[in-house]
Amino acid sequence: MYNNHVNKKQKNGGLGYLLVGAGAAAWWLSKEENRSKFDGWMSQAKKKLNGESIPSDEKFPVQKAGNPHPDDIADNKMVEEGAQFAVDYYNKKEQ
Structure with a gap:
């Protein structure tokens, strides 16, 4: 019975961290400058995942x-x- 109680607390604690993280991300993305940075990061990640090369400054x-x-x-x-x-x-x- 004690193990069941501990597992529920651990699951609820993880949900709390997830909600705090989502709130912080929403606050950070509320600025236009941060949204454009995020869009750039996501497009670079998509290119890397698709195997496209991203030109470096040396090239x-x-x-x-x-x-x-x-x-x-x-x-x-x-x-x-x-x-x-x-x-x-x-x-x-x-x-």
Whole structure:
């Protein structure tokens, strides 16, 4: 009889932890920022489970896009010319 009583307490205690965990998850997911993080984690998990590879930073083809190093003259010149093209295009469109 004593063992039956202990088992019921253990089952009810587990349910309590489950409810506290569900409440904490609901509170955390109430923020939009956290929901988007969670969606990202879930999509990564789905890709891993389906065997799809997720590109790592080392395999990504563009390492310094949009942020040229000040000492990289060729890259800075390219960025400068690109900006000049956009300015010329805008000026011609406005005239």
